[in-house]
Amino acid sequence: xxxxxxxLGACSALALAGIASAETLTIxxxxxxxxxxxQGLTDDFTSKNPDIKVEWVTLEENVLRxxxxxxxxxxxxxxxxxxxxxYEVPIWAKQGWLLPLDNLGADYDVNDLLPAIRSGLTxxxxxxxxxxxxxxxxxxxxxxxxxxxxGLTMPDAPTWDFVADAARKMTYRENxxxxxxxxxKAGWGENMAxxxxxxxxFGARWFDENWKPQFDQPEWKNTLxxxxxxxxxxxxxxxxxxxxxxxxxxxxxxxxxxxxxxxVAASFVTNPKDxxxxxxxxxxxxxxxxxxxxxxxxxxxxxxxxxxSQKAEAAEKFIAWATGKGYLDLVASKEGWANxxxxxxxxxxxxxxxxxxxxxxxxxxxxxxxxxxxxxSVKPVPYVGVQFVAIPEFQSLGTSVGxxxxxxxxxxxxxxxxxxxxxxxxxxxxxxxxxIK
Numbered sequence: 001x002x003x004x005x006x007x008l009g010a011c012s013a014l015a016l017a018g019i020a021s022a023e024t025l026t027i028x029x030x031x032x033x034x035x036x037x038x039q040g041l042t043d044d045f046t047s048k049n050p051d052i053k054v055e056w057v058t059l060e061e062n063v064l065r066x067x068x069x070x071x072x073x074x075x076x077x078x079x080x081x082x083x084x085x086x087y088e089v090p091i092w093a094k095q096g097w098l099l100p101l102d103n104l105g106a107d108y109d110v111n112d113l114l115p116a117i118r119s120g121l122t123x124x125x126x127x128x129x130x131x132x133x134x135x136x137x138x139x140x141x142x143x144x145x146x147x148x149x150x151g152l153t154m155p156d157a158p159t160w161d162f163v164a165d166a167a168r169k170m171t172y173r174e175n176x177x178x179x180x181x182x183x184x185k186a187g188w189g190e191n192m193a194x195x196x197x198x199x200x201x202f203g204a205r206w207f208d209e210n211w212k213p214q215f216d217q218p219e220w221k222n223t224l225x226x227x228x229x230x231x232x233x234x235x236x237x238x239x240x241x242x243x244x245x246x247x248x249x250x251x252x253x254x255x256x257x258x259x260x261x262x263x264v265a266a267s268f269v270t271n272p273k274d275x276x277x278x279x280x281x282x283x284x285x286x287x288x289x290x291x292x293x294x295x296x297x298x299x300x301x302x303x304x305x306x307x308x309s310q311k312a313e314a315a316e317k318f319i320a321w322a323t324g325k326g327y328l329d330l331v332a333s334k335e336g337w338a339n340x341x342x343x344x345x346x347x348x349x350x351x352x353x354x355x356x357x358x359x360x361x362x363x364x365x366x367x368x369x370x371x372x373x374x375x376x377s378v379k380p381v382p383y384v385g386v387q388f389v390a391i392p393e394f395q396s397l398g399t400s401v402g403x404x405x406x407x408x409x410x411x412x413x414x415x416x417x418x419x420x421x422x423x424x425x426x427x428x429x430x431x432x433x434x435x436i437k
Contacts, residue, residue: 023314024053028068029083030301031058034134034341037331038322044330045321052314072097072306080309081318084130086120086300086373090390093129099305099312100127104320112325112345114365117300120373120384130302131323135343137367138197138296140284141251141269142258143277146170146177156363160201160226160287160295163258167234170257179234181256182227185243186406188398193297193387194260195405196398199223201288201295205377206389206426211435213426215401215419224415228408240410252276260286260295263367266360267338283363285370291378297387298371300343343368393433400425 029035035058042054057079059067068082072092084092092098100123104110110118110128117135122128140158147154150169155162167179183194196206204219214220231239234257236250244261248268251259252275259265272278286296303319305312321327328348331340337357340348342364348354349365358364376386384390388398401422408418430436 022051022053023311024055025080025311025314025318026055026057026078027081027083027303027318028057028059028064028071028079030061030064032061032301035083035301037335037339038133038327041327041330041334045318048321049314049317052317054318072308075308077306077308077310079306080311080315082304082306083133084302084304086117086298086302087385087388087390087394089121089130089302089304090123090384091392092304093123097307098129099307099309100125100129101131101305101316101319102127103313103316104128104131104324108320108324109347112347114344114346114368116298116368116371116373117344120298120300121302130304131319132300132302132344133323134341135298135300135368136262136264137298137343137364137371138194138261138286139263139266139363139367140258140260140286141265142166142282142284143170143254143256143280144282145280146257147282154282154284157285157294158287160198160289163260163287164226164230164234167230167258171234176255177257178236178250178255179257180230181236181242181247181250181259182231182239183243183247183261184231184235184239184406184409185241185246186399186402187243188388188395188402190243190402191406191409192398192402195223195227195402197286197297197387198227198295200293200377200386201286201291202226203289203291203293203378205379205381207382207430207435209380209382211382211430213423213430215423215426220419221415224405224408224419228415231409240406262299263360263364264342266364267358270360283360285363285367293376293378294370296367296371298368298373299387391435393429397426397429 039056046054071078117132121130142154150166152166171179183191185191199220202219202223204223205214208214247259247261248265250256251269254276269275269281270278286294288294303322305315309315325347328340337354349361355361371386373384373386388394404418404421407413408415
């Protein structure tokens with residue numbers, strides 16, 4: 001055997017040893033465009049961290065929620081990093097299911113995270129329990145041409161009374177144009193995301209400080225009456241079946257004067273490839289009623305480490321890479337600034353290149369900053385969350401109440417009956433769960 005052969009064999013053995021000793025991170029994530037793009041850029045991370053390998057488990061949203069919830073609740077240990085929403089973070093942190101992110105690195109700049117997004121991911125101990133990959137709020141998207149035709153000018157910060165008046169004046173049903181499109185499809189993340197956020201602006205809340213349900217209070221009556229009447233007067237037919245995707249399609253087809261929904265939709269409605277009204281769209285903050293709260297929600301997809309992970313140090317390195325400033329620069333260099341994950345960092349919204357690529361950037365930022373997850377409504381509440389209540393029972397409760405409110409919109413029951421049934425079922429479930437006696 002020659003010296004060259006011996007040396008080659010030794011090098012091969014060392015390389016194999018290095019591969020064998022590499023730590024493998026298993027990451028569960030959602031199958032949306034931003035996350036798939038991140039997977040395609042993972043080589044940037046592994047080239048800088050050759051002792052760490054990454055394996056992806058990419059799932060549809062509902063399946064992801066089910067799998068990661070089961071795994072973390074049973075201490076299954078399948079995943080080292082989980083992609084979870086703003087809803088799960090405070091619940092799981094309080095239950096001790098997540099590790100605090102204490103070592104993201106000196107250049108991570110936690111203080112650059114948008115305050116509203118950071119607040120929803122921070123535990124009672126002041127520590128960050130998940131890092132945001134992208135964030136969103138909700139805002140008004142409207143047809144500037146129809147607003148002008150109605151003789152009106154949309155304020156940057158409209159009231160619900162203005163929006164309702166404008167919607168009725170911008171309705172031309174003989175031409176297939178509805179003044180306003182709002183979510184009506186039942187679900188805690190569908191109509192109840194919109195209605196809970198709207199109710200905050202009307203002074204309503206899910207529970208008082210003692211966890212007593214509040215659907216029997218006048219603020220909820222005012223909210224639901226206002227919504228049903230507005231949709232009957234100015235909304236599309238079959239609105240009780242419309243969620244985000246259905247209303248997006250209607251708006252892009254020129255069939256909505258206004259649409260109040262997720263800020264992430266701004267790039268879709270202004271894209272001339274998909275939207276027939278791309279050059280006619282304006283933006284405004286979600287409406288208020290003068291009580292000090294706007295009807296906009298707050299959401300983020302975040303990366304978190306389950307408490308049972310044996311690879312916390314490597315996991316935190318990956319999270320720091322994927323949610324740090326450098327990742328935004330990386331995406332911009334590969335895909336352009338318009339494709340950078342939005343809604344997480346102040347510095348992004350101060351970047352002139354991003355402002356130029358995303359004309360809706362300022363309104364998105366203002367909308368996110370207007371949301372306060374720890375003080376979502378006019379009156380005090382015992383929970384965290386703007387368009388949801390961060391307790392484990394909310395997914396079921398929110399969907400059940402959403403079905404009642406969707407039925408009221410469809411005319412299958414009265415507003416009063418829907419509210420009475422919502423109060424009854426919520427009282428029953430909260431008593432069963434031990435929140436109230």
